[in-house]
Amino acid sequence: MPSDADTNTKPPKPDAARASAIREPATHPVTINLGKSDVTLQLSDETEGEPLFCLGVRKSGSTMLHRMVKFLSRRNGINAVELPDLFFRAGYTVGEWSKYDLSSLVVPGNVYLGFRAYPAAFANYPHFRGAKKVFMFRDPRDALVSQYFSDAYSHSLPNRETEAGQKAAEAFESKRAKTLATDIDTYVMNNARGFENTLMDYAGLLTDPTCLTLRYEDFVFQKKRLIHKILQHYEWTCPPGHVDALLKLIDDVPEAEDQKRFVRRVIPGDHRNKLSPETIRKLNHAMRESLRLFDYY
Numbered sequence: 001m002p003s004d005a006d007t008n009t010k011p012p013k014p015d016a017a018r019a020s021a022i023r024e025p026a027t028h029p030v031t032i033n034l035g036k037s038d039v040t041l042q043l044s045d046e047t048e049g050e051p052l053f054c055l056g057v058r059k060s061g062s063t064m065l066h067r068m069v070k071f072l073s074r075r076n077g078i079n080a081v082e083l084p085d086l087f088f089r090a091g092y093t094v095g096e097w098s099k100y101d102l103s104s105l106v107v108p109g110n111v112y113l114g115f116r117a118y119p120a121a122f123a124n125y126p127h128f129r130g131a132k133k134v135f136m137f138r139d140p141r142d143a144l145v146s147q148y149f150s151d152a153y154s155h156s157l158p159n160r161e162t163e164a165g166q167k168a169a170e171a172f173e174s175k176r177a178k179t180l181a182t183d184i185d186t187y188v189m190n191n192a193r194g195f196e197n198t199l200m201d202y203a204g205l206l207t208d209p210t211c212l213t214l215r216y217e218d219f220v221f222q223k224k225r226l227i228h229k230i231l232q233h234y235e236w237t238c239p240p241g242h243v244d245a246l247l248k249l250i251d252d253v254p255e256a257e258d259q260k261r262f263v264r265r266v267i268p269g270d271h272r273n274k275l276s277p278e279t280i281r282k283l284n285h286a287m288r289e290s291l292r293l294f295d296y297y
Helices: 004-008 014-021 062-074 083-089 140-154 163-180 184-201 203-207 223-234 240-250 277-286 288-293
Strands: 027-033 038-044 052-055 079-081 110-115 132-137 211-215
Touching: 038 079, 038 083, 052 062, 062 079, 062 110, 062 132, 062 223, 062 240, 083 110, 132 223, 140 163, 140 184, 140 277, 184 203, 184 277, 184 288, 203 211, 211 223, 223 240, 277 288
Parallel strands: 052 110, 052 132, 079 110, 132 211
Antiparallel strands: 027 038
C-alpha cells in the first residue's frame, strides 16, 4: 500500500518535470581556426567511455534524425556536438573542413551529429571506429527530388557576419538561381553521380556491428518506434511524457505539398510523381549500384 506521503505528493508542474529530465553535461569551450574564421564548440569534460555518432544523408530525414538525437541526448547527460553545422555557419564547405585532422575534437561524453555525408576523414580515428553509430538513409531518387526543391527554395544560408560566411552565402544564392533555371528532370540527372557517391561512401556501415541502420521509409510514419530504436542502441532512457513531447516537435506531415517549405512532402515514392518515366529509367541505370546495395527497386 502506498504511504500517506506517497498519496499526498503532488506531481511536478510540466515545466519542472521537463527541467528535471534534462541533465546538462559539464563542458568546456574549444576554439579552432582552419584558415578562414574561428569555430567554437563545447566539448564534454568526460574522460572515459566512447563518443557516439549520428550520421545521415542529405534530404533523407537527416534533420529529423539529428533533432531526435539532440533532444534525447540532453535527457541522458550527453553533450551534442553539431560539427558540420558549426563549420557551415562559419563559412566552411564540407570539402574544406573534412580534410583536416579533427581527431582531438572526438572525445568521450559527446554525441557527434549533423553529418549529411560520410565523414571519411574520421574513418581512421580509433574513437570513431569503435563508437556506436546511428545511420539513416532513403531512396536516393526521392532524396534527389527533395534536394531539387531545397536548393531552389528552402535551404538555409550561411551566416553573413564573417567574410567567409558572406562568400558562402553568395555561392548558395548563385546555386539557387541556377537550380531555378533548370527543370527538375535535368537537375536530378546532373546530380545523380554525386548522390550515388555519397551513398556508396556509407556502404561500410551496412555491415558495421557498431551501427544501427535505419531506412527512412520504415519510420517516417512510425516515429515513436524510431525513437525507441535509437534509445535502445545508445542505451539511453527517456520518460514517456518526454517521448510524447519529442513526437510533437518532429511529427510534421504536411496535409498538402508546399514547394517552399523545408518539410515539403514526406510520402515515399515521390520521384514517380515528379519525374518523367524516361528520367526514372535513366536514373535507375545511373544509380544502379546504390539502389541494389541499399535495396531499392
